[in-house]
Amino acid sequence: MSLLRRTDDHQWSQQHLSHYAEGDLPARARRRLDRHAADCVDCGRGIRAMRALLRLIPAVEDGETVRAPAGIFDRIRGTETPGGDGAPAAPAGA
């Protein structure tokens, strides 16, 4: 394999580690990354690191119980009924 091709594959693989770890690569692209990672220590580690990251992220708030503030509705009390003057940036048509 030429050095140029190998460098291309490496850069491409590094850019697609998240796609790979999530199973978001088409079969042909996945095979390309598999072939490269079989010979590339950095990309092999990158795959393991990305998989670990995807397990870690959902746990970032473990142990935290987040409660909305008690006064979250305070500002709507005493306001006009819905659609009153100045109804602002709510996305239209949703």
Added chain:
Amino acid sequence: MRPPLGRRAPDVLDTEAALVARARTGDMDAFEQLAGAHADRLFAVLLRLLGDRGEAEDVAQDVMLRAWRGIGRFGGRSRFFTWLYRIAINEANRALEKSARRPAGVSIDADALQVPAARRDEPAPRLEQAELRTALGLALADLPPDYRTAIVLRDIEGLSTREAAEIAGVGEAAFKSRLHQARLRVRAAIGDDALISPGH
């Protein structure tokens, strides 16, 4: 990951539709019941995006006010929570633009995150799980808002790509691109050694 938000039983959807209908007629109790069901998670998202509890509280109140005033324009073509979250993302972005500053983080002591540099012949130090989570929190806070939003909605809130893209106000392909780029940045910030240490 939290339980999926977008998949509810039909009776819950019926209840939601009834509450939306009542809220559209000006029934504030119905609106509070409707929006209150999402308030804790909405606030958690704002806290993660803004990094400051006081600001998150302020923005959360604005979100509810805007949703209340705009409920008459909610057509029911999307789920209520999608609509509400989209308002929240818009408001959070507006607040971030206004302050144009790095999120303060959730009382994170940056010194605690300084991992001693490894000597070339030593493996990188292993981060304990709590330290790793703290490092992740800092890495998320350092992301551009669009990237941070992508990770918060998809990976922390557990929304589908379609739902998260709709809330972020972009197409699915653009959203996925943001998400993948965001993860690559977080991986680079934490480092492969820390992520794949034994026990993680």
